[in-house]
Amino acid sequence: LTGNYEERDAVVLGGGIFGLFAARTLLSKKSSVTLLERDPKIFSRASSINQARVHLGYHYPRSLGTALYSAQFFNRFVEDYAECINRSFDKIYAISSRNSYTSAAQFESFCRMLNIPVEPVSPHLYFSRGSVEGCYLTKEYTFDAKLLANAVGGKVLDDPRFELSLNNFCVRVESSGSHYLLTCADGRKIKTPLVVNATYASVNQVLELFDQECLPMKYEITELALGGVSESFQNVGITVMDGPFFSLIPHGLTGLHSLTGVEYTPHESSAKSLPTFSCQSETNGCSPKILKNCDTCSSRPKTSSHFMYQLAKRYLSSSFEFKHERSHFAVKAMLRTSEVDDARPTYVLVSGNGPKLVSVLSGKINTIYELERALS
């Protein structure tokens, strides 16, 4: 203790995959790391509520940079977290016959340029007649978020040099020489030379608290519908590209499929610097400055799963059925520039003179390794 401040080598804000991976990376060099998580448990927002796709690039025919970037980390991620990966399904990408931004020929040449597997297969196996222009067997996996939380969190949580503080966050920041002086919501005071801001949809809230310039952000309240599918689709993942279509993929190893629709998954979007949504007026304590968890919120949107189901039914063969079991909601955060080319870079920003604030806005789960570079 220095005065009434506890000294820690580093403080991580946010207990999603990026925060836990940051803590794990820091523990290879530091002897005391504290992680503050606003929610009552770790992995309660985007790290659990997402399509669980381990990207190899197929999804980004309009952003070669994002495609190459996804491919770069694919092998390492599926090897490091092999026990969390579902490989055992047919990964089908198809190009819609109507309104697609990318044609079948363009998709094929894009895959060949990236040197990723793309094998044309008959659309009749999965699709109704005429609904798609091209249909391909590809290589793509999904991860199981619960197993991933154990795998990434496991080693960190048991480390005596690591401390997890739940229901806690930083309310005040001052600088003193080479250190930050943090005051936490529970009244605790911490002195540290390094803070990692891994709060994803709250990244700008933290940047503002640290008196730093905000990122140009866009936010969406998104819905992930989970359910069971008819037998002929149980070992299949379908993604129809490239525009207002849908994805239906095995949700890790849960036995359920996630169903999303480009037009129905986002319920409300905000292009303000801080996440600003109409439901915040009804929600106790949620505001542009404090973003609460949509998944546990009583004002979360009503499900659009029936619209997603109708859309999928229009494309898929008549044997397709989806029995909606439940939906989860999370705020998706991205840079405003990604609207142009659909790019999803993982952005790491180092700021502060003296003490350092490292902020990460991730586009893809398998880009956690970017933190190794930044934190070294």
Ligand SMILES: Cc1cc2nc3c(=O)[nH]c(=O)nc-3n(C[C@H](O)[C@H](O)[C@H](O)COP(=O)(O)OP(=O)(O)OC[C@H]3O[C@@H](n4cnc5c(N)ncnc54)[C@H](O)[C@@H]3O)c2cc1C
């Ligand atoms: C609908 C959807 C689908 C997606 N699909 C995919 C996909 O298929 N594949 C893929 O790779 N990626 C996908 N993503 C992106 C991926 O989910 C994110 O890039 C990733 O989960 C972000 O991880 P994170 O740890 O940064 O954020 P989170 O998991 O959201 O963790 C941030 C944590 O910070 C906490 N927090 C917030 N404010 C504070 C504060 N002030 N102090 C302390 N704690 C705070 C939050 O409670 C939260 O636990 C998807 C995202 C969404 C929303």
